[in-house]
Structures are given as C-alpha cells and as structure tokens.
Amino acid sequence: MTPQTSAPEFIELLNYLKSKKNILPAKKDQATLLQERRLVLLVDLDHTILQTTYLNFEGDFEEGMFEFRCGRKSVTCKLRPHHKQFLESLSLKFELHVVTVAVKSYAKSVLKHLDPEGRFFGNRILTREDIPYDDKFAAMMMLFPNGYEHVVAIDDKRSVWGYMRNQYHIPKFRFFENLDYETFGSLSFKRKMKKPDDALLKAEKVLLEVHEKFFDFYDKNQTKSTAELFEEAKEKFEMVEVRNGTKKLKETTENTLNEDVDKGRTEEIELKPKRKAQRRLVEL
Numbered sequence: 001m002t003p004q005t006s007a008p009e010f011i012e013l014l015n016y017l018k019s020k021k022n023i024l025p026a027k028k029d030q031a032t033l034l035q036e037r038r039l040v041l042l043v044d045l046d047h048t049i050l051q052t053t054y055l056n057f058e059g060d061f062e063e064g065m066f067e068f069r070c071g072r073k074s075v076t077c078k079l080r081p082h083h084k085q086f087l088e089s090l091s092l093k094f095e096l097h098v099v100t101v102a103v104k105s106y107a108k109s110v111l112k113h114l115d116p117e118g119r120f121f122g123n124r125i126l127t128r129e130d131i132p133y134d135d136k137f138a139a140m141m142m143l144f145p146n147g148y149e150h151v152v153a154i155d156d157k158r159s160v161w162g163y164m165r166n167q168y169h170i171p172k173f174r175f176f177e178n179l180d181y182e183t184f185g186s187l188s189f190k191r192k193m194k195k196p197d198d199a200l201l202k203a204e205k206v207l208l209e210v211h212e213k214f215f216d217f218y219d220k221n222q223t224k225s226t227a228e229l230f231e232e233a234k235e236k237f238e239m240v241e242v243r244n245g246t247k248k249l250k251e252t253t254e255n256t257l258n259e260d261v262d263k264g265r266t267e268e269i270e271l272k273p274k275r276k277a278q279r280r281l282v283e284l
Helices: 007-023 028-035 083-090 103-114 138-143 199-219 224-284
Strands: 037-045 051-055 064-071 074-078 094-099 152-156 167-168 187-190
Touching: 037 138, 051 103, 064 103, 074 094, 074 103, 074 138, 074 167, 083 103, 083 224, 094 138, 094 152, 167 199, 199 224
Parallel strands: 037 094, 037 152, 152 167
Antiparallel strands: 051 074, 064 074
16 A cells, blocks of 8 residues: 555555556656666656746746646746756756646646756656546556656655655745635735745755765665665755854854954944043043
C-alpha cells in the first residue's frame, strides 16, 4: 500500500495502474538515463513553479504574469522568480516530468507559457485524470514500477507524496493576496513581499548536489538512493545557511557596536569645549 491508501483502495489502485499502463507519457528507461548521467525530477506546478488566481486581478501585469481561459473561467498566473534558470539548469541533469493534480486542460495551458517549445517537459505530463486519489506517490510507482531510487520530486506539499524522503519540500509560492475561490467576483492583489523569493535557487543547489553525489557513487560501482542523498544534501545546505546567518548576525552586531563607539567618540569630542567653558566659569 502507499502511505495514503487503505487496503481496498490499494487493490482498486493496482487495477487502475494496469489500465493506465499503455497511455503513460514517453520516458527513457533507467539504464539509458544512467548512461546519459541523468536522473528523474518530478515537478509540481501550483505553488511550486507558479501561483494562480481565478479572481479579477487589480494591478499592473509584470514579468512572469499571463492569463488564459480554462473552461468558463479566466485564469491569471504568476511564474515564480528564477523558474527559467531552474528549468534550464536541471533539464541538463534530469529528465523532467510534470506531476500535478490540476486538470489536463489547465496544465497544458500553463505549459504553453512555461515551456512553449516543449524543451523541458516534452509530453511527460501526468494530471488529475491520470493520478488515482490525487496520490502522487502512486503516480511515481506507475511511472517507475521497477524502482525509483533514481527519482526525486519537488513540491510544496508532502502529504501527496506520502512524506517520501526523496522529495524536495519547497516553501509555498504566494504572489496573489485576498484570494477567495468561492466568490469569483472578488478582487485579487499582489502580496507585499517581505524579501525576494529565491526558493528555486536554493532547490537548484540541493538537487544538483544530489545528482553529483549519486554519480560519484555510481562511478565507483556503488549505489546510494536519492532518498539517502537528499538527507545529506539538505543537512549540508542547512548548515551552510546557519553559518551564513551566524556570520551575518556577528557582522551586524560588530557594526552596531562600532557605530555606538563612534557615536560615543563624537559626543565626547562635542562635549570637550563645553566642559572647558564650565571649568573657566568655576575658576572665575
């Protein structure tokens, strides 16, 4: 059973997977990928690569924003910062697949803007119509029935992957504010960002680290799953962030102390003439 299915559901799931076997998107087998020194990356769309609103957007469109119609609804999307670098870089090291619980018509419309030439994903797209019970772990098993030690995923939700260890859990991308999915006449605004969103840059570093370490072991005729390597890569970069944070805090503290010392010296210099004048008055 997958972590999200009960025993009866699992039996039904197996039958479902068998029925879908002949309509899966084209992909290379594991041996071919490893020979090309590539792994597989399963990519979520919503809140991972972009955010969508079905409300009327109030504001100016900016880079990375687009709109289209999905059925009777007008859809406005904002691509996450650094998405192009992320896809360009990782497509050289990974075979990329879209795995989303959105409907197929929506996913294809998004990909016309995200990957208009089909360079990154090709036709490797799994959507709600293909994924039983919105269970992406089951979708991965469907794609790779002989093992998924060469597979990683990136998503803002962990539950849909059964909390598997070879998933990069990216913070949810939030660009639109005041979303109300039940009242489609409401307005949507751009959120005030406290700091630039660089989540895809951080994800890129971790995923490339996993790829490098995987093939370090592979070249030595050793095997280490992406799940194990993920843990090591995340720990490494978390330690780097902690060290950088500590260093930045130390520099900020030292700068503050230096400013206080300089301020004290300035005040001391300004007070000297006043003290001299006071002493003269006392002497008189």
